[in-house]
Amino acid sequence: MKLKNIVKELEIKKSENNKRELKIIDETGLNLSSNDYLGIGQDKNLRVEFLKKFGDKILFSSSSSRLITGNYKEVRELEEELDKIYKKSSLVVNSGFSANKTIIQTFYNKNSLIITDRLNHASIYDGILSSGAKIVRYKHLNIKSLEESLEKYSKIYEDILVVTESVYSMDGDIAPLEKIVKLKEKYLFDLMVDEAHSYGVYGYGIAYEKKLVKDIDFLIIPLGKGGGSVGAYIICSKEHKDYLLNFGREIIYTTFLPSANILWNLYILKNMDRFKERRKKLEDLKNFTKEKIKELNINAICESQIIALIIGDNKRADVICKNLRDKNYIVYPIKSPTVPKGSERIRVGLNPNISKKDISNFLEEFKNEFNSIF
Numbered sequence: 208m209k210l211k212n213i214v215k216e217l218e219i220k221k222s223e224n225n226k227r228e229l230k231i232i233d234e235t236g237l238n239l240s241s242n243d244y245l246g247i248g249q250d251k252n253l254r255v256e257f258l259k260k261f262g263d264k265i266l267f268s269s270s271s272s273r274l275i276t277g278n279y280k281e282v283r284e285l286e287e288e289l290d291k292i293y294k295k296s297s298l299v300v301n302s303g304f305s306a307n308k309t310i311i312q313t314f315y316n317k318n319s320l321i322i323t324d325r326l327n328h329a330s331i332y333d334g335i336l337s338s339g340a341k342i343v344r345y346k347h348l349n350i351k352s353l354e355e356s357l358e359k360y361s362k363i364y365e366d367i368l369v370v371t372e373s374v375y376s377m378d379g380d381i382a383p384l385e386k387i388v389k390l391k392e393k394y395l396f397d398l399m400v401d402e403a404h405s406y407g408v409y410g411y412g413i414a415y416e417k418k419l420v421k422d423i424d425f426l427i428i429p430l431g432k433g434g435g436s437v438g439a440y441i442i443c444s445k446e447h448k449d450y451l452l453n454f455g456r457e458i459i460y461t462t463f464l465p466s467a468n469i470l471w472n473l474y475i476l477k478n479m480d481r482f483k484e485r486r487k488k489l490e491d492l493k494n495f496t497k498e499k500i501k502e503l504n505i506n507a508i509c510e511s512q513i514i515a516l517i518i519g520d521n522k523r524a525d526v527i528c529k530n531l532r533d534k535n536y537i538v539y540p541i542k543s544p545t546v547p548k549g550s551e552r553i554r555v556g557l558n559p560n561i562s563k564k565d566i567s568n569f570l571e572e573f574k575n576e577f578n579s580i581f
Contacts, residue, residue: 223521224521224522224525224542225521225542225543225544230539232537233532233535233537235535236532236535236536236537237535237536237537237561237565237569238537239536239537239538239553239555239556239561239569240537240538240539240554240555240556241556241558242376242404242431242432242433242556243432243433243435243556243558244404244407244408244432244433244489244512244556244557244558245407245408245433245435245482245485245486245489245558245559246435246485246558246559246560247407247433247434247435247436247475247482248435248436249435249560250435257470257471257474260474261470261471261474264281264466264470265465265466265467265470266465266466266467267465267467268462268465269462269463269464269465269466270462271462271463272458272459272460272461272462272463273452273458273463274452274458274459277462277463278463279466279469281466281469281470281473282299282463282464282466282469284473285299285469285472285473285476286298286299288473288476288477289440289442289476292411292415292476293411293415293420293426293442294420294421295420295421295426295442295443295444296442296443296444296445296447296448297440297441297442297443297448298440298441298443298448298451298452298458299438299439299440299441299464299469299472300438300439300440300441300457300458301437301438301439301457301461301463301464302429302431302437302438302439303330303401303403303427303428303429303430303431303439304328304329304330304333304429305330305439305457305458305461306330306427306429306439306440306441307328307330307331307333307334307399307401307427308330308331308333308334308337308457309334309451309455309456309457309458310334310399310425310427310441310451310455311331311334311335311337311338311340311368311370311399312334312337312338312456313450313451313454313455313456314368314397314447314450315335315338315340315366315368316338316339316340317338317339317340317341318340318364318366319338319340319341319364319366319367319368320340320341320342320343320360320363320364320366320367320368321335321338321340321341321342321343321367321368321370322343322344322345322353322356322357322360322367322368322369322370322396323335323342323343323344323345323369323370323371324344324345324347324348324370324371324372324382325344325345325346325347326347326375326377326378327370327371327372327401328372328376328401328403331370331401340368341364343356343360347375347380348375348380348382348383350383350386350387350390353369353387353390354390357369357390357393357394357396358394361394361395361396366397367394367396367397368396368397368398368399369387369390369396369397369398369399370398370399370400370401371384371387371398371399371400371401372400372401372402372403372404373400373401373402373404373405373412373413373414374402374403374404374405374408374413374511374513375404375513376403376404376513376554377513377515377541377545377546377552377554378508378510378513378515379404379508379509379510379511379512379513379514379515380508380510380511381413381510381511382400384400384413384414384417384419385417385419388419388422388423391422397424397425398422398423398424398425399423399424399425399426399427400414400423400425400426400427401427401429402414402426402427402428402429403427403428403429403431403432404432404433404511404512404513405433406428406429406430406432406433406434407432407433407434407435407475407479407482408433408486408489408511408512409486410479410486411479412426412428414426420442423442424443424444424447425441425442425443425447426440426441426442426443427439427440427441427442428440428441428442430472434472434475435475436468436471436472436475437464437468438464438468438469438472484559485559486559488559489512489557489558489559492557492559492561492563492566493509493511493512493557495563495566495567496509496514496557496566496570497509499566499567499570500514500570503570503571503574505570505573505574505577506519512556512557512558513554513555513556513557514554514555514556514557515541515550515552515553515554515555516552516553516554516555516573517550517551517552518540518551518552518553518577519549519550519551520549520551521540521542521543521551523551523580524540524541524542524551524552524553525540525542526580527540527553527573527576527577527580528540528553530576530580531553531569531572531573531576534572536569536572538553538555539553540552540553541553541554553573555569
């Protein structure tokens with residue numbers, strides 16, 4: 208791509224009020240933009256406890272892929288623990304993005320059909336493009352739309368994958384996993400579920416809580432949100448795991464995570480029951496927030512710990528967020544085309560360290576800003 212074309216495209220982004228830049232976070236403000244839904248990643252006491260127990264075992268590089276010297280003792284212990292919990296085989300990989308992309312491009316090809324929720328993550332779409340499979344998008348969380356696609360294509364394609372997330376990052380809305388699983392009985396497709404925004408918040412994830420793991424071919428558990436860490440778990444059959452180790456390019460040719468991350472992930476996994484009180488506080492805060500939004504008559508989507516405060520314009524979203532940051536609230540706009548035009552927003556991630564007073568004051572400030580910006 209020529210430099211003049213690069214400059215031109217960046218200027219277009221700027222003129223549309225949509226040019227992305229790295230931000231400097233004021234750590235003294237109230238952080239409402241984090242995905243650390245249980246406060247695990249920022250918990251100093253938890254970190255001190257972890258380092259006291261495992262500090263002498265920590266290394267900061269594995270220096271190799273899993274298939275060479277990266278298959279060290281701690282990661283084997285982590286996968287053994289996962290196998291016991293989910294009662295299937297597990298594979299730890301470097302990120303949720305890599306997990307989603309690798310699964311799709313490894314197991315599916317030009318003879319396959321991928322039926323994906325319209326609002327699925329970019330990593331899922333990257334995997335589909337890499338695979339060469341035919342893509343069909345169904346209306347967001349719409350079971351009727353999904354079944355219409357299955358009805359239309361199941362007689363044409365033998366190899367079909369349906370992909371959904373459990374909780375969606377922009378609206379915080381929740382997929383009807385039981386209904387999707389029920390469709391498998393009739394249409395015999397493979398099912399892939401991304402639990403990025405439900406792990407931790409719902410314990411081991413919504414699929415686990417609803418006893419659906421056995422019905423899901425690829426359960427992806429990224430750890431950078433409620434898990435307070437980095438990396439991802441792939442929960443699948445032993446045959447799928449073995450195939451990934453032999454044909455999954457991003458697994459074979461990637462330097463694996465160091466023991467510092469793996470030990471932390473194992474520590475969080477084994478202590479999941481300790482976070483029940485945090486989950487209870489988060490649920491209480493979510494319900495309080497929903498009531499406050501209703502009281503203030505704010506246009507918002509709030510089904511989970513993710514709250515979307517709808518503004519409806521890129522420029523207004525920028526101005527409102529800047530004014531709120533000046534008042535010590537760490538918030539940033541989510542603009543089109545990341546979300547559909549007219550639904551530009553502030554995305555708030557709740558966590559149990561946010562007080563009801565804090566969220567109440569913030570929502571009142573947001574309402575004032577929204578009403579004053581024309």
